[in-house]
Amino acid sequence: MDHAAAAQISEPLDLVKLALGERVFIKLRGDRTLTGTLHAYDAHMNLVMSQVEESVHIVDVTDAGQPLPPRVERRNVEMLFVRGDSVILISPAQQ
Amino acid sequence: MLIFSFFKTLTDQVITVELKNDLSITGTLKSVDQFLNIRLDGISVEDPERHPHMMAVRNCFIRGSVVRYVRMAAKNVDTTLLEDATRREIKDAKK
Numbered sequence: 001m002d003h004a005a006a007a008q009i010s011e012p013l014d015l016v017k018l019a020l021g022e023r024v025f026i027k028l029r030g031d032r033t034l035t036g037t038l039h040a041y042d043a044h045m046n047l048v049m050s051q052v053e054e055s056v057h058i059v060d061v062t063d064a065g066q067p068l069p070p071r072v073e074r075r076n077v078e079m080l081f082v083r084g085d086s087v088i089l090i091s092p093a094q095q
Numbered sequence: 096m097l098i099f100s101f102f103k104t105l106t107d108q109v110i111t112v113e114l115k116n117d118l119s120i121t122g123t124l125k126s127v128d129q130f131l132n133i134r135l136d137g138i139s140v141e142d143p144e145r146h147p148h149m150m151a152v153r154n155c156f157i158r159g160s161v162v163r164y165v166r167m168a169a170k171n172v173d174t175t176l177l178e179d180a181t182r183r184e185i186k187d188a189k190k
Contacts, residue, residue: 020178020182028163048172083131085160
């Protein structure tokens with residue numbers, strides 16, 4: 001990283017600033033993940049995103065208590081606000 | 096403050112609030128406060144069979160901390176304005 005860029009990054013949330021307007025991957029509480037374009041965030045990690053795909057990772061259990069292979073429920077949302085207290089991590093979306 | 100202002104621009108528009116207990120409520124946003132508590136009018140519940148106790152409720156006040164997502168129409172949101180406002184808020188916070 002060059003000197004000018006390093007000077008602008010002094011705290012972890014500054015890395016999120018670099019992702020504004022870019023596709024990001026979000027991990028949430030409750031076995032949920034999101035990918036979408038990040039438009040706004042604040043210190044609580046409240047987020048506003050567009051073109052979001054939400055994936056809920058579910059493990060069903062048989063009557064005998066045996067876990068079945070995990071399945072994923074997907075859903076698309078065009079504009080979404082995410083409350084910060086559910087957020088676990090924010091990362092640039094991997095291609 | 097940024098997200099609070101963002102929600103104020105959405106007043107009188109129809110939004111869907113998804114709570115952490117998976118209840119989804121659609122209604123007209125009447126007001127919002129600094130805790131992101133939300134007042135909704137003319138509400139309907141996404142899955143009334145699963146939440147029959149909500150059928151008689153016409154309007155409600157939602158405590159901000161129980162919100163997981165707020166879904167809204169993309170056409171009501173100026174994403175460039177949001178990104179600029181986010182950058183400005185970060186800059187002001189550092190002073």
